[in-house]
Amino acid sequence: MSDLKLNFDEPDERSAMLKGTTDSVTLRDSIENPAAVEMLRAMPGVNGHNLRLVMSKVESMRQLVSMKRKELQGIIGDQNGEKLWKFIHTDYRADGGYEAPLEIPKGPSA
Secondary structure (H helix, E strand, O other): OHHHHOOOOOOOHHHHHHOOOOOHHHHOOOOOOHHHHHHHHHOOOOOOOOHHHHHHHOOOHHHHHHOOHHHHHHHHOHHHHHHHHHHHOEEOOOOOOEEOOOOOOOOOOO
């Protein structure tokens, strides 16, 4: 197996993520925060098939968590949108988890 990689450099993270895309703009031309990408990938409802789609439609994690259920479902489908919305809007700190309306700040405090 090591013979296959003999004369090739290891790809950097950005290059590896862009492999297979026909339009690099789909992944925001430059991935500024790989940790945010990994966090997004770990969320229920987000998978390898729709990760790039979510990244192309959503500007930030703040915007993602502020989206309504129907908006998420419009991007990643009914089932995955429901999973993601429930994950975002469930407070797991209290008594085994319950849906609680979470107030998401609209922007940086001045």
